[in-house]
Amino acid sequence: MALIQRVFSGVQPTGNLHLGNYLGAIVNFVKLQESHSCIYCVVDMHAITVWQEPAELTRSIREVTSAFLASGIDPNKHIVFNQSQVAEHAELAWVFNCVARLGWLNRMTQFKEKAGKDRENASVGLYAYPNLMAADILVYRATHVPVGEDQKQHLELARDIAQKFNNDFGEQIRNNGFNDGLYFPQPEPLITGPATRVMSLRDGTKKMSKSDASDYSRINLSDDADTIAQKIRKAKTDPEPLPSEEKGLETRPEADNLVGIYAALAGRTKADVLKEFGGAQFSSFKNALVDVCVSRLSPITSEMKRLMADPGHVDSVLIDGANRARVIAAETMSKTKDIIGFIHKR
Ligand code: AMP
Ligand code: TRP
Numbered sequence: 028m029a030l031i032q033r034v035f036s037g038v039q040p041t042g043n044l045h046l047g048n049y050l051g052a053i054v055n056f057v058k059l060q061e062s063h064s065c066i067y068c069v070v071d072m073h074a075i076t077v078w079q080e081p082a083e084l085t086r087s088i089r090e091v092t093s094a095f096l097a098s099g100i101d102p103n104k105h106i107v108f109n110q111s112q113v114a115e116h117a118e119l120a121w122v123f124n125c126v127a128r129l130g131w132l133n134r135m136t137q138f139k140e141k142a143g144k145d146r147e148n149a150s151v152g153l154y155a156y157p158n159l160m161a162a163d164i165l166v167y168r169a170t171h172v173p174v175g176e177d178q179k180q181h182l183e184l185a186r187d188i189a190q191k192f193n194n195d196f197g198e199q200i201r202n203n204g205f206n207d208g209l210y211f212p213q214p215e216p217l218i219t220g221p222a223t224r225v226m227s228l229r230d231g232t233k234k235m236s237k238s239d240a241s242d243y244s245r246i247n248l249s250d251d252a253d254t255i256a257q258k259i260r261k262a263k264t265d266p267e268p269l270p271s272e273e274k275g276l277e278t279r280p281e282a283d284n285l286v287g288i289y290a291a292l293a294g295r296t297k298a299d300v301l302k303e304f305g306g307a308q309f310s311s312f313k314n315a316l317v318d319v320c321v322s323r324l325s326p327i328t329s330e331m332k333r334l335m336a337d338p339g340h341v342d343s344v345l346i347d348g349a350n351r352a353r354v355i356a357a358e359t360m361s362k363t364k365d366i367i368g369f370i371h372k373r
Contacts, residue, residue, distance in 0.1 A: 034173065037160070045246060049094075054222060060105055065100075076156050109349065115360045126195070131184055152357070165184055169214055228243060250324075272298070326341060
C-alpha cells in the first residue's frame with residue numbers, strides 16, 4: 028500500500044497569534060495547498076497542558092481558525108478543524124504513551140523551558156505533549172509537517188515513535204497487508220522560508236513568543252497599523268547603519284531579525300534587502316519595514332475581524348472539518364487496534 032503525500036500541522040489556541048506564527052508556519056501552510064492534500068488543526072488539547080481560561084480558550088480557537096482562513100487556507104479543498112472534536116487523537120496518543128520511553132521525553136527541551144524550576148507542579152499533559160503531537164500527525168499517516176524551527180525536536184520524537192511502533196509490531200503490520208512493514212510513515216519536517224525563527228523585537232536572542240510579558244516584543248495578527256508602527260519604531264537595534272552584506276549581520280541579532288522579517292514579508296532574500304538598504308540608518312529602514320508589514324498584514328487583520336464577528340460561521344467550518352478528519356482518523360485507529368490485538372467493532 029503506497030502512502031499518499033499528506034501535510035499536517037497544528038497551531039495552539041493560546042492567545043496572541045503573532046508574526047512568528049505567521050511567517051514560520053501559516054505562510055507555508057498556505058503555499059503547500061497547491062501541491063499537497065493538507066490538514067490544519069487548532070490544537071486545543073495541547074493548549075490545556077497549561078491553564079486556559081475557558082471563555083478565552085473558546086475565543087482563541089476561533090481566532091486561530093480565523094487567521095487560517097484570512098491568510099488564504101481553503102477549508103473546502105483542505106481540512107481545518109479543532110483537535111478535541113476528533114477523539115482519535117487522544118486515543119492514539121495513549122498508545123504512543125506506551126511506545127515512547129521516559130528517556131526520550133526527558134530530553135525534550137521545550138518541556139524543560141515551559142516547566143521551569145517548578146517541575147513537580149507541571150501537568151502530566153505538558154510532559155506527554157510530544158506524544159500527543161506525534162498522534163496528531165500519525166493518525167492521518169501524514170508525511171510532511173510544516174513548522175517553525177522550535178518544533179524540530181518534537182518532530183524527531185514523532186519519527187522515533189513511528190519507527191518503534193513499526194518495529195515492535197512488524198509481524199502484525201505485515202499480516203495486515205503492509206508488506207513493507209511501514210504502517211506509520213516517518214513524517215518529514217518542513218522548516219523552510221527566510222523566517223523559521225522570528226525573534227523578539229525587544230531582544231534579538233529570544234524567540235518571538237505568545238507568552239512574552241511585553242506586548243512590544245511581538246507583532247500580533249490583531250494589531251492595527253498604528254500599533255504595528257509603534258512597535259517597529261520602538262524595536263531594539265544597535266547604533267551602526269545596516270551592513271551591505273549578510274555576513275555583516277552575524278554578530279548583530281536585532282539587525283538580523285529585522286532584515287529577516289522584511290525579507291520574509293516582501294518575498295525577497297536578506298542579501299537582496301541589504302543590497303537596497305546597506306548603509307542606511309535604522310530609522311529609514313524601519314519606515315520601510317512598517318510599510319511592508321502593514322500592507323501585508325492589514326488585509327489579514329481586517330478579514331480576521333470580520334470572521335470573529337461571525338462565530339457561527341467559524342464554528343461550522345470547524346465542525347465540517349472535524350467530520351472529514353474523523354473519517355481518516357477512524358480508519359487509522361481501527362487498523363492500529365487490529366495490529367495491537369485489541370477487540371473492536373469494525
Ligand atoms: P505555537 O504558537 O507554539 O502553536 O506555534 C505554531 C507554529 O508557529 C509552530 O509551527 C511554531 O514552530 C511556529 N512558531 C512559533 N513561534 C515562532 C517564531 N518565533 N518564529 C518562527 N516560527 C514560530
Ligand atoms: N507543538 C506545536 C507548537 O507548539 C503545535 C502542534 C501540535 C503541532 N501538534 C502538532 C505542530 C502536529 C505540527 C504537527 O507549535
